[in-house]
Amino acid sequence: MSGKYVISRDDWSLHRKGELDRQRHHEKMKEAIKKNLADVVSEESIIMSDGGKIVKVPIRTLDEYHFRFDQGKQKHAGQGDGKSKVGDVLAQDPQDRKGGSGKGAGEEPGVDYYEAEITVDELAEMIFEDLGLPNLQPKKKPELPADTVEFKDIRKKGIGSNIDRKRTILEAIKRNAWKGERGLTKITPDDLRFKTWDLTHKQESNAVVLAMMDTSGSMGPYEKYIARSFFFWMVRFLRTRYQNVQIVFLAHHVEARETTEEEFFTRGASGGTRCSSVYRLALEIIQNRYNPRDYNLYAFHFSDGDNLASDNELCIKLVQDLLQVCNLVGYGEIEGPYYYTSTLRSAYKKISDPKFIVVTIKDKSGVYPALKKFFSPAQSVGN
Amino acid sequence: MQDELKLLEEAVEKITAKAREFGLDFYDMYFEICPADVIYTFGAYGMPTRFSHWTFGKTYHKMKTMYDYNLSKIYELVINSNPCYAFLLEGNSLIQNKMVIAHVLAHGDFFKNNVHFRKTAGHMVESMAGAARRFREYELKYGRDKVEAFLDAVISVQEHVDPSPRKSGGAEEDRPAAEKGKSCAAAGAGGGGGAGQSCAGGGAGAGSGGTCAGGTCIGGGGGTRAGGARKRRETPYDDLWELDDRGSERPDQKEETKKFPEQPEKDLLLFIMEHARDLEDWQRDVISVVRQEMLYFWPQMETRIMNEGWATYWHLRIMREIDLTEEETIEFAKMHAGVIQTSRFRLNPYYLGLKIFESIEKRWNEPSEEERKKFGRPGGEGRKKIFEVRELENDVSFLRNYLTEDLVKELDLYLYKKQGQEWKIVEKDWEKVRDGIVAGLTNCGYPYLVVEDGDFNRRGELYLRHCFEGSELDVYYLEKTLPYVHRLWGRTVHLETVLDGKKVLFTFNGEKVGKKFL
Structure with missing residues (x-):
């Protein structure tokens, strides 16, 4: 060098x-x-x-x-293929996908956040x-899974019946590869891999969540979107946190019916609103399938509150019935673009039960507070 | 692996000899082969030894992800220092490395000879390492969050330094001793240049450009000043007297009417470092370091087109001269094509710089009749001329002097702008295109701000002015940045700019940003 x-x-x-x-x-x-x-x-x-x-x-x-120029108002330099001329369009900004319901995002330059x-x-x-099911009570447990066995560990020693074939073969291939040989020739004892299990004791209470949603004509796409966002996270939350929670989906306009999860999240509907129908259905389902002595019951209902006025009295009564059997009843009202004074919410003011929780959601950002309010395990409500 | 190094050594030997034969004059070279994550780290930080900050992590993550998805590749990274460090990507093929080495040697030549780098080569690698160490100590002493939050604020205004050698001589000498014993010899080098597929270059450049700081003490904001000492005027109307003196401020003016600063000060960081009242020593040190590093990187930012063009020009010529096999020739051609790939949305500095250098060489080798007569160009001086250009110009002067009508046409350059939802070509006239590009490069593309008054309203408030030259500021960003300035200055801060042809003053008083038309 x-x-x-x-x-x-x-x-x-x-x-x-x-x-x-x-x-x-x-x-x-x-x-x-x-x-x-x-x-x-x-x-x-x-x-x-x-x-x-x-x-x-x-x-x-x-x-x-930092201090910078407004990209949208500045001229930039580029290079063409020899045939460019004034007026050529190089690119188009995608249509603002926030459109409509977002809150005043329009002013901000959408360039590069x-x-x-x-x-x-x-x-x-x-x-x-920090979410959890409130007021969870130990109940008799007809469906409680026994000690569950979970295969979640791999070891080099184990019983023959538990050989993990795939991993064993992989090990053998790997070992060959180290030596520069291709493929699988022979499996040595060192390659063997066994699955092993852990016993897990899950002492959990049974819970049933009744998800009720208003799908009447007055629930526009925006209101439905809010309700679905709430239920989307609720379902995810329940599934990840609780092994033994059943979710029942109920949709209603004038009449109520039980739906599948997929229908619940995708199907639109129209018609008037009679909230009592869904409460009645919920009570029926509880009576037939979920004995309150065996289950923790939670009912959540989302609506725009635009209920048939003559129906309100009945609703109050049915909610009170539900409160008799449920650990918690939640009612979420989505405030639409119009302001109603005689919404269901104002009717519910008469109910004073700590297990009955009402939230109003004004816009998208209200979903998270609603989740927090409904699912705060700290709520200690005497039962 | 040993073989590989051996082959590489042979290649370096050959290429270095060839480069010298061509007249390139570079520092001693350190070549270091390193894995991708390391090279991308350096790319993001601009320098291996730089202090830690999450923004570098963010840049690194972006660059590394691009690499992982095979969207861009940095083949090499070169640090402006003496000796000059070059990092080669592990896994480069021999031919790739040959091109990269040729490229890097030309960068070395540029660093060593371009006048704008005159004060940069030196101990920047070490001084950055020292700063990084001190910052870590500050974190231990004052808490990570506190240091980080302060750095956030400093970095938000880091490009507001003054790299110009002030005409008022001696500025360097009477710079206050704030720079913690680091002599003016800070030097170094930085990152930007990834040769490589078009995005690679861009990515690397953005990395260092956007986040770097450093350099020597070129900038001269009149260092010594009576800090804030200023007598109150006797009556509220006394300032009317000042009108008589407008435009004729002289140092012998009476103390009462002296502005503070006397001249608008471009070096915001320096001004804050010297005059913000509530900063602690460690905070002044942080500002000083960020400023030094920005000054160090500045020459690289303002000569990017030239520097990359120069390196591309030479790797082409050197590679043509050394023996390549057929396969190697094709691979080299592919790589070179990747480097000079153009884009409809931005200028490729490698390509633009290369074309301009080639055009200069040609015009000085075979001047037209007119040029012979008018400028007395004898012809045959192409090489000499480009060496002279690489010594004296920076991007702004390079383009202004040598981007000719023919080149603009040949390269099909244009200006485009957003109109409604569409980005449209709005200018093809060559002079306007040239001037538009030059305007975008002025002050390295950053808005030019000055400190107008360091004692505004006589309450020690900071009044900044944006020297408006036709481009409006991004108001959303402005309103988010002012609070950072407030964090540094410790009192209400103002920024004057122009929106829709009207003067506007933005003010942040610690709680909210206000805006009023002047």
Whole structure:
């Protein structure tokens, strides 16, 4: 070497700086999402996603703010293929997908806010962090699963019947690959992998949640969207947290009926509103299938409150009946664009039972507070 | 692996010799082969030894993700220092490395010879490491969140430094000793240049450009000033007297009428560091470091087109001269094509710089009749001329002087703008296109702000003015950034700018941003 240059190759495996700051950024991102959960919870891209995958959550707080020019008003330079002329359209901004119901996002330049990528599960964890089923009581447990066996560990020793074939073969292939041989030749004792199990004792109370939604004509797409956002997270929450929760879906307009989960979330309907119908159905289902002595019962009803006025009295009575058997009855009213004075909510003011909770949701960001209100395990209501 | 190093050594030997033969003059070189995550870390930080901050983590994450999905690749990263460090991506093929080495040597030549880098080469690698160490100590002492929050604020205005060597001589000498013993020799180098597929270059550039800071003490905001000492006027109307003196401020003016600062001060960081009243020592140190590092990176930001063009020009010529097999030739051609790929939405500095250098060489080699007569160009001086250009210009002057009508036409350059929902080409006239590009490069593309008054309303408030030159500021960003300035200054801050042809003053008083038309 002439001394004018050096070539080297060091061990960089301990160089973690970028990784550490990346983690810090990720942490900050999570914090930011947490602070904005109210907005994030009703983000369309999440509700519409089929779960499990990565969703993009816009967060503005992690933008690196500085004084800069307005990109939209500035001229930029580009290079054509030789045939460009004045007036050529290079690109089109996507139509503002926030459209309509979002709150005054129009003023902000939509150019490059930061979109955090996060899995629905991660997000769900944050949302559910301090949620729980309130007033849960130990009940007789006809369906309580016995000690469950969960295969969740892999070991090198075990009983023959529990050999994990796939992993064993993989090990063998890997070992061959180390030696530069291709494929699977022979399995040595060292390759063997066994599944082992853990016994888990789940001492859990049975719970049934009755999800009731108004699907009448007055519930516009926006109101339905809010109600569905709520139920979307509720269902996810119940499924991840409680092994033994059954959810019954009830939709109603003038008449009520039990639906499948898919129908509940997708089907539209029209017609007038008679809320008593759904309460009656709920009571019937409880009577026939879920004995309050065996089950913790929760009923949640979402409506725009635009109920048939003559029906209100009956509703009050039925809600009181429900309160007799349920641990909690929640009523969520979505305030539509019109303001009604004689909504169901005002009728419910007469009911004073700590187990009856009413929330009103004005816009998308109200979904998260509603979740928190309904599912705060701290609520200690005497029963 | 040893073989690989051996081959690489041979290649370096050959290429270095060739480069010298061409007259390139570079520092001693350190080549270091490192894995992708390390090279991308350096790309994001602009320098291996830089302090930690989550914004670097964010950039790193973005760049690394692009790499993981095979959307972009940085083949190499070069640090402006003496000796010059070049990091080669592990897994580069030999031919890739050959091109990269040729490319890097030309960067080295540029760093060493371009006048704008004159004060940068030196100890920046070490001084950045020192700063990073001190920052870590501050974190231990004052808490991570506190240091981080302060850095957030400093970084939000980091590009507001003054890299110009002030004509009022001696500015460097009487710079207050705030820079913690780091002498003016801070130097270094930075990151930007990834040769590589078009996005790679862009990504790397954005990384260092956007987040870097550093450099020498070129900037000269008149360092010493009587901090804030200013007598109250006797009557509320006394300031009318000032009208008589407008435009004729002289140092011998009476103390009472002295403005503070006397001249509008571009170096916002320096001004805050020296005059903000409630900062603690460690905070002033943080500001000083960020400012130094920005000053260090500034020359790279303002010569990006030239620097990359120069390096591309030379890797082409060097590679043409060394023996390549057929396969290698094709691979090299592919790679080079990737580097100079153009985009409809931005200028490719590699390509634009290359074309301009080639055009200069040609015009000085074979001047037209007119040029011979008018400028007395004898011809045959192409090489000499481009070496001179690489020494004296920066991007702004480079384009203004050498982006000719023919080039604008040949390269099909244009300006485009958003109209409604569409991004449309709005300008093809070559002079306007050239001026538009130059305007975008002025002050490295950042708005030009000055401190107009450091004692506004006589309450120690900070009054900044945006020197409006036709482009409006992003109001949303402005309103989010002002609070950061407030965090640094500790009192109410104002920013004057122009919206829709009217002067507007934005004010942040610690609680909310107000706006009023002047």
